[in-house]
Amino acid sequence: MRGIERMVYAEKEPYGPEQVRQAVLSAGDVLAVVVRSRKGGAAAVPFQQTVVLQSQLLG
16 A cells, blocks of 8 residues: 555564564554454464555555
């Protein structure tokens, strides 16, 4: 998406009982933070879909 910057982080192993994935989206002077955590590991695909949908809302 144009004009939207994304910074994405995924907690690497070894992590505790939950894995955390987070993204910071920037569009002009608006920031959005997406955080997903799940016991045993946060799946990459649902997280990526959430980031893309939030980016579309900001765009």
